[in-house]
Amino acid sequence: MSQWSLIYENFDPAQEMRREALCTLGNGYFATRGAAPEADANGGHYPGTYLAGGYNRLVSQVAGREVENEDLVNMPNWLPLTFRIVGGEWFDLHRVDILAYRQELDLKQGVLLRSLRFKDGQGRVTRLASRCLVHMQQPHLAALETTLTAENWSGRIEIRSALDGRVVNDGVARYRGLGNRHLELLETRTLDAETLFLRVRTNQSRIEVVQAAATRLWDNDQPLSCERQTLVEPGFIGQLIALDIAEETPLSIEKIISLHSSKDRAMSECGREAQESIMRAGRFRDLLQSHVLAWGHLWGRFDMGIGMNGPEPGPPTVLVLRLHIFHLLQTVSLHIMDLDAGVPARGLHGEAYRGHVFWDELFIFPFLNLRVPEITRALLMYRYRRLDAARAAARKAGYDGAMYPWQSGSDGREETQRLHFNPKSGRWNPDKSYLQRHVNAAIAYNIWQYFQVTQDMEFLSFYGAIMMLEIARFWASIATYNEELERYEILGVMGPDEYHDAYPDSERPGLDNSAYTNLMAVWVLCRALEVLELLPQERRQELSETLALRPEELARWGDVSRRMRVVFHGDGIISQFERYDRLQEFDWEGYRKKYGDIQRLDRVLDAEGDTPNRYQVSKQADVLMLFYLFSSEELSALFKRLDYPFGYDTIPKNIDYYLKRTSHGSTLSRVTHSWVLARSDREVSWRLFAEALMSDVEDIQDGTTPEGIHLGAMASTVDMMQRAYTGVEAREGVLWLNPQLPKTIDSLCMHIHYRNKSLTITVSGDVLKVEVAGVSSEAIKIGFKNDIYELRHGQTKEFTL
Numbered sequence: 001m002s003q004w005s006l007i008y009e010n011f012d013p014a015q016e017m018r019r020e021a022l023c024t025l026g027n028g029y030f031a032t033r034g035a036a037p038e039a040d041a042n043g044g045h046y047p048g049t050y051l052a053g054g055y056n057r058l059v060s061q062v063a064g065r066e067v068e069n070e071d072l073v074n075m076p077n078w079l080p081l082t083f084r085i086v087g088g089e090w091f092d093l094h095r096v097d098i099l100a101y102r103q104e105l106d107l108k109q110g111v112l113l114r115s116l117r118f119k120d121g122q123g124r125v126t127r128l129a130s131r132c133l134v135h136m137q138q139p140h141l142a143a144l145e146t147t148l149t150a151e152n153w154s155g156r157i158e159i160r161s162a163l164d165g166r167v168v169n170d171g172v173a174r175y176r177g178l179g180n181r182h183l184e185l186l187e188t189r190t191l192d193a194e195t196l197f198l199r200v201r202t203n204q205s206r207i208e209v210v211q212a213a214a215t216r217l218w219d220n221d222q223p224l225s226c227e228r229q230t231l232v233e234p235g236f237i238g239q240l241i242a243l244d245i246a247e248e249t250p251l252s253i254e255k256i257i258s259l260h261s262s263k264d265r266a267m268s269e270c271g272r273e274a275q276e277s278i279m280r281a282g283r284f285r286d287l288l289q290s291h292v293l294a295w296g297h298l299w300g301r302f303d304m305g306i307g308m309n310g311p312e313p314g315p316p317t318v319l320v321l322r323l324h325i326f327h328l329l330q331t332v333s334l335h336i337m338d339l340d341a342g343v344p345a346r347g348l349h350g351e352a353y354r355g356h357v358f359w360d361e362l363f364i365f366p367f368l369n370l371r372v373p374e375i376t377r378a379l380l381m382y383r384y385r386r387l388d389a390a391r392a393a394a395r396k397a398g399y400d401g402a403m404y405p406w407q408s409g410s411d412g413r414e415e416t417q418r419l420h421f422n423p424k425s426g427r428w429n430p431d432k433s434y435l436q437r438h439v440n441a442a443i444a445y446n447i448w449q450y451f452q453v454t455q456d457m458e459f460l461s462f463y464g465a466i467m468m469l470e471i472a473r474f475w476a477s478i479a480t481y482n483e484e485l486e487r488y489e490i491l492g493v494m495g496p497d498e499y500h501d502a503y504p505d506s507e508r509p510g511l512d513n514s515a516y517t518n519l520m521a522v523w524v525l526c527r528a529l530e531v532l533e534l535l536p537q538e539r540r541q542e543l544s545e546t547l548a549l550r551p552e553e554l555a556r557w558g559d560v561s562r563r564m565r566v567v568f569h570g571d572g573i574i575s576q577f578e579r580y581d582r583l584q585e586f587d588w589e590g591y592r593k594k595y596g597d598i599q600r601l602d603r604v605l606d607a608e609g610d611t612p613n614r615y616q617v618s619k620q621a622d623v624l625m626l627f628y629l630f631s632s633e634e635l636s637a638l639f640k641r642l643d644y645p646f647g648y649d650t651i652p653k654n655i656d657y658y659l660k661r662t663s664h665g666s667t668l669s670r671v672t673h674s675w676v677l678a679r680s681d682r683e684v685s686w687r688l689f690a691e692a693l694m695s696d697v698e699d700i701q702d703g704t705t706p707e708g709i710h711l712g713a714m715a716s717t718v719d720m721m722q723r724a725y726t727g728v729e730a731r732e733g734v735l736w737l738n739p740q741l742p743k744t745i746d747s748l749c750m751h752i753h754y755r756n757k758s759l760t761i762t763v764s765g766d767v768l769k770v771e772v773a774g775v776s777s778e779a780i781k782i783g784f785k786n787d788i789y790e791l792r793h794g795q796t797k798e799f800t801l
Helices: 013-022 270-280 284-302 317-331 334-338 361-369 373-384 387-397 439-454 457-478 515-534 537-546 551-563 588-595 601-607 625-629 632-641 650-659 667-676 682-693 711-724
Strands: 005-008 030-032 049-062 065-075 081-085 097-106 111-119 125-134 141-150 155-164 183-192 195-202 208-219 227-233 236-245 251-261 304-308 419-422 427-430 480-482 487-489 729-731 734-737 745-754 757-764 767-773 780-784 787-791 796-800
Touching (some): 141 284, 183 236, 195 270, 208 236, 208 270, 251 270, 304 711, 361 373, 373 457, 387 457, 457 515, 457 537, 515 625, 625 667, 650 667, 682 711, 711 745
Antiparallel strands (some): 081 155, 111 125, 125 141, 141 251, 155 236, 227 236
């Protein structure tokens, strides 16, 4: 494989759905899975098109009760394009003799290519080559070019091009049986002899989506005249195009589509916009040129130069990292800055998690902050616009401030389903994951990190501060005072682990004194008090009056932040939650022998009638998330504030303890563990990183990738290169650098953005070089080891490692 192309040299029906997810094309406004244009949704294929923020709710009957779920809607399929020789069958790869096959996702140009050669039952050999793109410069356009060449025959063929609005949400097996018909047909018609028009509407959220598709045939630069017949069915409109094809004379078919919705800005009506867009679109080659240019600009900002030490046994690390950047940018491109959309945990690549927004921003934003922080700002505004919903949720639960949902969709209400299906046991179980209140801390952390990198005081003053203050108010409210211990506690929540949602044999949901939750609450309270000091006097006064912040309330924040309880057990081991050490040790070796892959240990135990609540097991990093998010200096300051002892040897002890007890049932887990081991055990760190890198490429969770890629894991592997191995940390007005490359990496070069300055950071051998560019003459502070240096535009500084 090259370092710029994901290539498949064979047709493997069993792997098609995974490849469709990995070959998804998108531009931040919408994305389309990499399905073949002739493929229908069946057991081996799943075409899907998803609009950013395109949600709809349906009510289903589950276990005798009504359950409402909100889904990211599978929008009409614009891909359908197939052909047949008159009198023969429609082209189907499963029914021909494949003589050659190649599928390539060209990451540099953002194009999906397919070339194949096949023989039908009558011995006729045909070549097919296709190129597909979802336009990165013009977000409402996509295009497909298919070239057919008859090798040893001539004759009449029929081509069928269509827009299919009969689609349903059926891409996740465990959701089947629930309501999945989100679209209602409003209109189908032809705009002219070549152009189809389809208008649908989501049946609850009332989002109108319009697609217009122009299909044109070419012999080189000459348009071909042909017979056309319109095909209309409920929810479907197509064209049947007939013409003669000559031996060894290529026939080019171009299908250009426009997609608009009623959520768009700067328009009169989405149907009118779709018509105008398709009329202005031009030919495939013109769209390709501007599309490639846009991708070139993105790669200029986001690519990294990585030199590897020697050949690699599997897919090149650089290729997979670029694949991860590619899918991140297809989900949250520059276009998302004008949209009210969050970051779906599984991208715009499938229907897993129903397209909901979780805490994965925590792993995604750091990469964006140092490249195009304006994207982070826009995505934080998604949270700001849902502040009132978070306030209402807090009040309903009996708390103050804002309580953001664990799963968010259209309007910020809690979208976590209360029942969850286990495919191993076949049972619906209660889902208590909504108790992961730590999503509130993640949002505050994201705001603060964005500010540290950008010093965007305008955003902090008018948007970020109010969210942080309301989140701090929530943490102070949920904390209860234990007079006997003279400590504050947070009871009845879940940590990031997710395997533990209650104590064994307890009817009460949740756990007490989750270390991660409690310490994050302390951190948020400290930062909220600091934010008040940072704000200009006038704005601080306005916010204090608007939020009715009283001196006694702020005093409570300070008290809670100094007296929060953290439970320890053993020799400096931070208890994941209170009484964690009383749980049974787990027979890891026995279960691995019995089941092999036990990443999803929760499902294995449930199928046995057991529960992880009884054991010292974790799905993913929990306590160790603290070492992922904070430097040892920051953690030391937190524990000192709480008057708990914290020696630096606490970190390796905890890493060793919890690493032995983690199944890595989440794709986020390995990269977190890799991060915390990056300096103490580089060999194990790299092994875990390499496994995380392959999460989706090799579908290491055995069937989850076809339902959508894991965007948080993808972004965090790239961030490992950007921050963990370079030691980049934005803290207290200083950009700290402390590189330590793994032995497998020879050199690393990257371009980042920090406080209105463009920096080129190069690590090679024992030299770290920092070059600064930018229009401002103001200096930035660079920290290396224990020293701080000021650098201005045009200056370069080298450090010896």
